[in-house]
Amino acid sequence: MAADAAKPPLPLFLKDYPRDEWMDAADFCEMCGARHHVKVKEVSSDGLYGVVEIMQRHGPRCPMRFEAYPYERSDTAGWEYASEKVELLGREFTPLKARGNVGPCLGCGKLIVGVPLILFIDEGRGELDFCFNCALELGVIDKLRGGR
Ligand SMILES: [Zn+2]
Ligand SMILES: [Zn+2]
Numbered sequence: 001m002a003a004d005a006a007k008p009p010l011p012l013f014l015k016d017y018p019r020d021e022w023m024d025a026a027d028f029c030e031m032c033g034a035r036h037h038v039k040v041k042e043v044s045s046d047g048l049y050g051v052v053e054i055m056q057r058h059g060p061r062c063p064m065r066f067e068a069y070p071y072e073r074s075d076t077a078g079w080e081y082a083s084e085k086v087e088l089l090g091r092e093f094t095p096l097k098a099r100g101n102v103g104p105c106l107g108c109g110k111l112i113v114g115v116p117l118i119l120f121i122d123e124g125r126g127e128l129d130f131c132f133n134c135a136l137e138l139g140v141i142d143k144l145r146g147g148r
Contacts, residue, residue, distance in 0.1 A: 011094050012109055014040065014078045015047035022055065026110035026131035032059035038102065038111045041074065049078030052102050054113045077102035077111065082126035088119070089139050095126030107134025117141070 017023065017040045025036035034057045043050035055072050058065040082097040093106050105112050107130050116129035117140065135141050 011081050012104060013047055014050050015043050017111070019043070024110060025054070025113045026105040026108055026134070027112050027114045027116075029056065029058055029062060029064055030132075031064045032062035034058050034062070036113045038113050040077070044078075048080060049076065049100055051075070052077040052111065052113075054102070056113070075102050075113070076100035079103040082121075084125060086121055086125070086128070088128060089143065091138070093128055095121050095128050097126040099127075099129070103129055105129060105131040105134050107131065107138055117144075119144075 019040050022037045022039050025038045028035045037055040037057070039053045039055075041051045041053055051074055053072060053074050056064075057071075077100045079096045079099040082095040085092045085094050087093075096103060096106070102111055102113055103116065104110070105116065106128055110131065112129065112131050117132060117135040119128040119130075119140065121127060130138065130140055
């Protein structure tokens with residue numbers, strides 16, 4: 001069966017990402033454009049939550065550069081999905097209902113190590129998290145800027 005590239009990524013859990021392997025994060029430095037990286041270190045027995053390592057590289061003149069270079073830190077990761085899907089800009093998404101510090105972009109499925117763009121769904125039905133690029137591509141940013 002051929003993979004359908006146009007299909008949105010299926011709901012993934014932390015356990016579905018490779019273990020002990022550096023991956024591209026969904027986000028990158030806003031100042032120098034360097035991509036952040038993330039590695040899943042531990043996953044709890046429920047498969048939902050765990051610990052990731054984050055590596056933030058920066059260009060040599062980036063004002064966001066830290067003394068330790070590249071900057072590495074650990075953080076909590078994991079999430080659960082809400083039971084009801086929502087439609088946004090002609091696409092269906094399953095909102096997140098709980099999340100550790102690091103969670104996925106619902107557009108591209110990569111992990112977001114910085115601050116996601118969050119759309120809260122009414123009545124506590126969860127939130128839609130996107131990386132900047134996906135938010136731009138999906139038209140979420142235009143929507144937030146008042147294009148209604
Ligand atoms: Zn930078
Ligand atoms: Zn994304």
